[in-house]
Amino acid sequence: xxxxxxxxxxxxxxxxxxxxxxxxxxxxxxxxxxxxxxxxxxxxxxxxxxxxxxxxxxxxxxxxxxxxxxxxxxxxxxxxxxxxxxxxxxxxxxxxxxxxxxxxxxxxxxxxxxxxxxxxxxxxxxxxxxxxxxxxxxxxxxxxxxxxxxxxxxxxxxxxxxxxxxxxxxxxxxxxxxxxxxxxxxxxxxxxxxxxxxxxxxxxxxxxxxxxxxxxxxxxxxxxxxxxxxxxxxxxxxxxxxxxxxxxxxxxxxxxxxxxxxxxxxxxxxxxxxxxxxxxxxxxxxxxxxxxxxxxxxxxxxxxxxxxxxxxxxxxxxxxx
Numbered sequence: 001x002x003x004x005x006x007x008x009x010x011x012x013x014x015x016x017x018x019x020x021x022x023x024x025x026x027x028x029x030x031x032x033x034x035x036x037x038x039x040x041x042x043x044x045x046x047x048x049x050x051x052x053x054x055x056x057x058x059x060x061x062x063x064x065x066x067x068x069x070x071x072x073x074x075x076x077x078x079x080x081x082x083x084x085x086x087x088x089x090x091x092x093x094x095x096x097x098x099x100x101x102x103x104x105x106x107x108x109x110x111x112x113x114x115x116x117x118x119x120x121x122x123x124x125x126x127x128x129x130x131x132x133x134x135x136x137x138x139x140x141x142x143x144x145x146x147x148x149x150x151x152x153x154x155x156x157x158x159x160x161x162x163x164x165x166x167x168x169x170x171x172x173x174x175x176x177x178x179x180x181x182x183x184x185x186x187x188x189x190x191x192x193x194x195x196x197x198x199x200x201x202x203x204x205x206x207x208x209x210x211x212x213x214x215x216x217x218x219x220x221x222x223x224x225x226x227x228x229x230x231x232x233x234x235x236x237x238x239x240x241x242x243x244x245x246x247x248x249x250x251x252x253x254x255x256x257x258x259x260x261x262x263x264x265x266x267x268x269x270x271x272x273x274x275x276x277x278x279x280x281x282x283x284x285x286x287x288x289x290x291x292x293x294x295x296x297x298x299x300x301x302x303x304x305x306x307x308x309x310x311x312x313x314x315x316x317x318x319x320x321x
Contacts, residue, residue: 022244022247025258026248029248032257036299037251039248041247048095049242050101050144050266051105051146052144052145060151060219062220070224073231076271083115083120088108098176099142103135105267106314113317126154127170127174129173138153148314155217158213160211161210171200171207173200179291220312229313230272235269242264244262246307255300267286281302
């Protein structure tokens with residue numbers, strides 16, 4: 001199946017979306033009648049995938065001990081249902097035309113965990129923009145970064161609040177508007193903004209006082225351990241290898257079928273399940289607007305390390321004192 005990319009003559013160097021090429025991918029996927037369906041989106045996803053592979057310096061310590069046994073894990077688990085009081089778990093953000101997925105997956109995970117471990121008292125939205133612009137140890141802003149490094153930065157430096165574009169109730173909301181009907185109204189790609197250690201005008205809390213901090217930063221490896229971590233403590237930031245067919249995902253349980261390698265992508269994993277046909281999957285929130293996939297979410301094949309999704313997940317515990 002994966003050899004189809006040679007038949008289609010797919011090119012990875014295009015700046016604009018080749019709709020004809022993507023239509024061929026979509027037709028091929030849908031004709032297979034596999035575990036997922038595809039559709040063409042008028043957007044080039046190359047600029048959105050910016051998760052870099054860990055180095056010795058960025059890799060987080062691995063957590064290996066958990067309270068939950070494999071037998072205690074439920075067949076289906078969804079953090080949105082387990083913690084309905086936590087607004088951020090149900091929120092789909094939009095990174096717009098910026099390779100800041102590494103910051104979004106981290107900021108979303110931090111936000112969820114602050115709510116979960118404060119028992120719903122804190123509905124904090126951690127700022128992806130603060131990470132994108134100020135965490136120089138994390139990477140290169142809109143041009144990519146290390147997902148693991150955001151949790152080390154959260155622990156050491158703290159991160160201020162920040163909601164969606166235009167939000168007036170947080171310190172540093174995102175700087176780019178959403179892509180609306182997926183993908184016709186994206187702003188032109190631009191350089192990463194400079195790090196400004198000030199909150200937006202009119203926000204009453206000073207920058208340094210607005211920060212939340214991490215108590216710890218660590219990684220979790222393998223299917224069962226990632227499940228245990230989500231079950232016990234909440235969302236994790238996952239990364240996986242992106243191939244061209246992923247951008248055309250519409251519904252179902254994604255598994256790589258065809259298309260060339262594009263890079264690494266970071267997302268937020270919020271649960272897992274099994275379909276009526278017995279297909280195991282991860283439940284994942286993407287940051288490409290609610291008009292992509294299953295209202296902004298997607299499911300990915302679980303149990304065979306599909307696209308490297310189970311190799312490692314990064315997260316940390318919030319400091320609530």
